[in-house]
Amino acid sequence: GENVEQHPSTLSVQEGDSAVIKCTYSDSASNYFPWYKQELGKRPQLIIDIRSNVGEKKDQRIAVTLNKTAKHFSLHITETQPEDSAVYFCAASNPSGGYNKLIFGAGTRLAVHP
């Protein structure tokens, strides 16, 4: 089955710097890669996702890149702000049969210091 590895487990940056979180996956059939942000005690919130027919996607300060050959994808956050502090999870899946089983990475705790 699919296995997703995520690095680093913790990341500390100064406000205004960029943050990069990387994930690798094992199943070449995976074709959907979402990123979730989870603040302490709150629900995971989808912040961006990418499908395997696209190499890069950007939404304001966040972007995701996908390298299908190498089976890795990354989240890039530019001009970080203290409110970006949270745990970020990557996930991979191969939606089929009408549903979508997400396999999550272990998470990255991002701290943005003012």
Added chain:
Amino acid sequence: DAMVIQNPRYQVTQFGKPVTLSCSQTLNHNVMYWYQQKSSQAPKLLFHYYDKDFNNEADTPDNFQSRRPNTSFCFLDIRSPGLGDAAMYLCATSPVYQETQYFGPGTRLLVL
């Protein structure tokens, strides 16, 4: 606003005492998921429903069961909770054949 609602937000139970967690949705989504998230870990899928069709993950303990009486509601039953079952339980929904999942706020379960 259309949303995914979980009740209660916090649940305390005793070791071995059955407990039921509930999830409701106003999104009219066909698919509902239950995840278990232990402290500082990633969410782990327990099972999902595609309409009334129930799908159990291979490594979901027998202690966990689920019911979906209608499109809007889904329940997670833990028959005999152990200390290791203390976790956040997240419900999520998605439209059929669409990838995006919408999560509820979760129920934090404490087992004494």
